Amino acid sequence: MEIIMAVLAGTLFTTGVYNLLQKQLLRIVIGTALISHGAHLFILTMGELKRGAPPILTDGIDQYTDPLPQALILTSIVISFGVTSLLLVLAYRASKINGTDNMEQLRGNDYE
Amino acid sequence: MLLAVLLPFIIAIFIPFLSKWKHKLHTGFFVTAVPVVIFIYFARFIGPGFEPVEREYSWIPSLDMNFLFYLDGLSLLFILLISGIGSLVAFYSIYYLHKSEQLGHFYVYFLLFMGSMLGIVLSDNVYVLYTFWEFTSLSSFLLIGFWNHREGSRYGALKSMLITVFGGLSLLGGLVFMSGITGTASIQEMMSQQELILNHDFFPLILTLILLGAFTKSAQFPFHIWLPDAMEAPTPVSAYLHSATMVKAGIFLVARFLPMLSVSEWFFIIVSAVGIATLCWGSYMAVRQTDLKGILAFSTISQLGMIMAMLGFGTKAAIFAAVFHILNHATFKGSLFMIAGIVDHETGSRDIRKLGGLMTFLPITATLAVIASFSMAGVPFPFLNGFYSKEMFFDAAVTMDLSVTGIAATLQTLFPYLAVLGSIFTFVYSMYFFFGTFRGKANIDELPKKPHEAPVGMLVSPAILVLGVIIIGLFPDLINKPFIEHAASAAYGSENVKDIYYWHGLSPAFIMSITVLVFGTILYLSIPKWASIYNAVPGRLSLNTFYDGLVERTERYSTIITNSYMNGSLGRYVRLILVAIVVVTFGTMALTGGFTLDFGNLSEVTLHEVLIAVVMVIAAIGTIIAKNRIAAILILGVVGYGLAMLFVLYRAPDLALTQLIVETVTVALFLLVFYHLPNLEPHNESSLTKTMNLIISVGFGLLMTMVAISAHSHKMFDSMSSYFVDNSYKLGGGDNIVNVILVDFRGLDTLFEIAVLGIAAMAIFALIRLRGKNKEE
Numbered sequence: 001m002e003i004i005m006a007v008l009a010g011t012l013f014t015t016g017v018y019n020l021l022q023k024q025l026l027r028i029v030i031g032t033a034l035i036s037h038g039a040h041l042f043i044l045t046m047g048e049l050k051r052g053a054p055p056i057l058t059d060g061i062d063q064y065t066d067p068l069p070q071a072l073i074l075t076s077i078v079i080s081f082g083v084t085s086l087l088l089v090l091a092y093r094a095s096k097i098n099g100t101d102n103m104e105q106l107r108g109n110d111y112e
Numbered sequence: 113m114l115l116a117v118l119l120p121f122i123i124a125i126f127i128p129f130l131s132k133w134k135h136k137l138h139t140g141f142f143v144t145a146v147p148v149v150i151f152i153y154f155a156r157f158i159g160p161g162f163e164p165v166e167r168e169y170s171w172i173p174s175l176d177m178n179f180l181f182y183l184d185g186l187s188l189l190f191i192l193l194i195s196g197i198g199s200l201v202a203f204y205s206i207y208y209l210h211k212s213e214q215l216g217h218f219y220v221y222f223l224l225f226m227g228s229m230l231g232i233v234l235s236d237n238v239y240v241l242y243t244f245w246e247f248t249s250l251s252s253f254l255l256i257g258f259w260n261h262r263e264g265s266r267y268g269a270l271k272s273m274l275i276t277v278f279g280g281l282s283l284l285g286g287l288v289f290m291s292g293i294t295g296t297a298s299i300q301e302m303m304s305q306q307e308l309i310l311n312h313d314f315f316p317l318i319l320t321l322i323l324l325g326a327f328t329k330s331a332q333f334p335f336h337i338w339l340p341d342a343m344e345a346p347t348p349v350s351a352y353l354h355s356a357t358m359v360k361a362g363i364f365l366v367a368r369f370l371p372m373l374s375v376s377e378w379f380f381i382i383v384s385a386v387g388i389a390t391l392c393w394g395s396y397m398a399v400r401q402t403d404l405k406g407i408l409a410f411s412t413i414s415q416l417g418m419i420m421a422m423l424g425f426g427t428k429a430a431i432f433a434a435v436f437h438i439l440n441h442a443t444f445k446g447s448l449f450m451i452a453g454i455v456d457h458e459t460g461s462r463d464i465r466k467l468g469g470l471m472t473f474l475p476i477t478a479t480l481a482v483i484a485s486f487s488m489a490g491v492p493f494p495f496l497n498g499f500y501s502k503e504m505f506f507d508a509a510v511t512m513d514l515s516v517t518g519i520a521a522t523l524q525t526l527f528p529y530l531a532v533l534g535s536i537f538t539f540v541y542s543m544y545f546f547f548g549t550f551r552g553k554a555n556i557d558e559l560p561k562k563p564h565e566a567p568v569g570m571l572v573s574p575a576i577l578v579l580g581v582i583i584i585g586l587f588p589d590l591i592n593k594p595f596i597e598h599a600a601s602a603a604y605g606s607e608n609v610k611d612i613y614y615w616h617g618l619s620p621a622f623i624m625s626i627t628v629l630v631f632g633t634i635l636y637l638s639i640p641k642w643a644s645i646y647n648a649v650p651g652r653l654s655l656n657t658f659y660d661g662l663v664e665r666t667e668r669y670s671t672i673i674t675n676s677y678m679n680g681s682l683g684r685y686v687r688l689i690l691v692a693i694v695v696v697t698f699g700t701m702a703l704t705g706g707f708t709l710d711f712g713n714l715s716e717v718t719l720h721e722v723l724i725a726v727v728m729v730i731a732a733i734g735t736i737i738a739k740n741r742i743a744a745i746l747i748l749g750v751v752g753y754g755l756a757m758l759f760v761l762y763r764a765p766d767l768a769l770t771q772l773i774v775e776t777v778t779v780a781l782f783l784l785v786f787y788h789l790p791n792l793e794p795h796n797e798s799s800l801t802k803t804m805n806l807i808i809s810v811g812f813g814l815l816m817t818m819v820a821i822s823a824h825s826h827k828m829f830d831s832m833s834s835y836f837v838d839n840s841y842k843l844g845g846g847d848n849i850v851n852v853i854l855v856d857f858r859g860l861d862t863l864f865e866i867a868v869l870g871i872a873a874m875a876i877f878a879l880i881r882l883r884g885k886n887k888e889e
């Protein structure tokens with residue numbers, strides 16, 4: 001199962017990167033969201049899947065799944081939520097002010 | 113002693129505040145006190161019974177970098193020059209720089225330089241020495257560019273910076289080699305293990321690197337080109353940095369390592385040949401200059417060449433003469449620079465073609481000038497110190513009897529002739545400087561200002577230096593026993609004592625001096641007849657053209673290279689970064705055999721998991737092909753919820769809960785915002801771009817898959833998770849291990865995470881609020 005999950009994480013990265021390379025802001029934001037999904041799955045897969053009970057101490061159980069990746073992912077989910085929302089508002093403001101959401105038109109190397 | 117070095121830096125901190133009152137009291141008065149105090153502190157070491165002093169102060173012990181101060185005769189000579197000339201220059205600058213100038217900046221740089229220079233000559237630790245060395249380059253850059261509204265100042269500053277820092281880096285290389293070979297950073301300890309360095313295979317390289325550092329700093333041919341352009345600096349700076357002290361740092365460095373390096377024959381060949389070449393070229397070029405400071409700049413170059421050549425000879429007499437000349441040069445050249453500054457200040461011009469006949473208007477200045485320039489020329493009067501050291505130079509060149517063969521032997525026979533040649537031109541430019549400015553026909557109408565004698569304050573400093581010229585000339589023993597001897601011995605490596613006489617009888621050296629006098633006079637009087645030679649040599653061929661071309665080309669090509677990939681398209685940058693990641697990581701993986709696949713330790717494959725995975729893959733691809741923005745957002749939500757379900761299956765309840773909430777909020781946010789964004793456009797880029805994007809993204813995805821599989825299959829270390837399982841309740845007092853990790857074991861991390869979220873929230877709030885403001889405008 002781990003290999004299938006690794007492939008799935010890779011697929012999420014692939015689609016995320018492909019979206020990231022597009023010109024439209026909305027697609028770029030979707031791309032970053034996909035990449036963070038991929039990263040979470042990636043971290044989880046690096047540990048071992050489905051070995052033992054959920055990491056909540058219970059009498060009589062001494063085999064738990066690895067809690068450390070879960071803690072890392074939990075932090076990451078919240079952070080990527082912050083990133084996604086900021087990006088969304090930024091995209092909204094940028095396209096409002098500039099009248100376009102095309103990244104190729106939003107380049108600014110004329111003011112060097 | 114540490115305090116003495118740090119004093120300028122400490123005072124420099126207060127200068128910006130002191131300069132606020134510059135209209136009441138010139139900042140220079142505060143600054144003058146600093147070198148005076150340092151001078152008095154170190155003057156007490158002068159005396160016949162001087163012994164080297166060593167002090168150590170800890171700085172960065174883990175890197176073997178300590179303030180190890182070593183005060184021997186050579187350092188003492190330099191310290192007294194730095195603080196003595198420093199005092200005079202600081203005092204002189206009070207009258208030279210008007211209160212409306214940016215005095216705060218000027219004196220901060222000035223003190224920065226003074227402290228660094230003291231650091232160079234006192235440091236026994238090579239890395240500390242190097243640090244101070246670069247600091248002098250930096251402060252020199254700032255001081256040359258002091259009048260930064262002038263094109264010339266900026267050009268000169270950049271030039272000096274590029275050349276001296278280039279040399280500084282070479283020096284660092286040499287020092288690193290030496291300390292690597294000997295295993296110590298202390299110069300004294302290196303010298304005691306000199307056999308190791310001298311017999312090392314890299315010795316030629318070390319010698320080259322060290323000498324490059326010294327030659328660039330001391331403006332030796334062909335690196336001298338920065339010094340004439342450095343004359344754009346205010347005159348007190350030229351007098352201080354670019355004649356008396358900083359340019360002698362290279363001389364100091366060579367003298368410091370002399371006992372070790374002079375064993376090598378190549379040292380003799382390179383240093384003395386470069387020195388003599390610099391002497392001849394500098395003095396030849398000085399006669400061609402029309403700017404007073406230009407003459408002095410080339411004269412400084414030639415005098416530095418002369419000192420360098422004497423150090424290159426490496427004989428006892430030559431080193432004594434070199435050390436003596438370091439002091440003499442500082443006295444007469446320092447005063448000449450100040451005189452040039454006075455002339456500039458009082459007439460408004462430094463162009464020798466416009467000047468002339470100023471003796472009647474500036475009688476005191478002219479008197480000082482005649483003594484200083486005659487001393488520089490080496491005119492045989494018993495009250496001119498320049499004559500003594502010049503004659504010692506001739507003596508050293510003639511009596512040099514090294515048992516050498518090959519090139520070195522040829523050079524040895526050539527040197528006396530070249531020494532005379534260079535000195536003839538020295539004589540010519542000295543006369544040219546004095547007579548051209550103060551004698552001849554006065555044409556006052558052409559000058560921007562009506563000339564008159566300088567204020568007393570401005571005359572004090574050059575007068576003291578000229579007095580030094582005379583006193584050293586009349587009573588050389590006054591400074592010889594307590595002072596010069598120790599410096600010469602330190603540079604030579606063992607006792608180097610000599611009596612300084614005026615009259616040696618009809619020795620070869622005296623005949624050489626007379627030859628210089630006679631030919632010099634003839635050449636000076638016939639300048640108009642032979643000046644056209646300058647059109648042929650150097651003519652159009654100049655090192656400056658080479659330098660300018662080099663700088664211009666470097667700039668042009670680096671602009672072309674940068675523009676070729678920095679075209680402002682973010683997509684392109686991302687592509688470049690990703691390609692680099694993929695290529696480098698795959699490359700490393702292939703080279704080191706990093707990819708491992710282990711089927712042994714896998715969990716079972718179940719149908720519902722596979723189904724979720726398939727749905728997620730379809731949804732992820734769907735985000736790309738979706739033509740409608742709502743569809744794209746909802747499909748993205750499918751991926752997120754799929755992930756939450758996987759979290760449930762993989763026994764991560766907290767993750768699943770968080771993911772569900774976050775996904776819901778995110779989708780809601782997307783739906784709020786999308787309305788304001790333009791609808792998705794079809795993918796209308798060229799098929800080439802499409803293919804490229806596809807290759808990059810597939811490559812990256814493949815890479816991540818392989819990394820994930822390898823990471824799972826190949827466990828290098830035992831997991832540290834058992835620590836958390838065991839201690840979750842004991843230390844954290846909680847049953848939910850993930851929660852305990854987050855709020856307890858890694859609590860600070862979570863705190864910062866909350867801070868990040870807070871900042872993001874504020875940024876979002878600000879971005880939305882901005883709209884209102886824009887509308888008002």
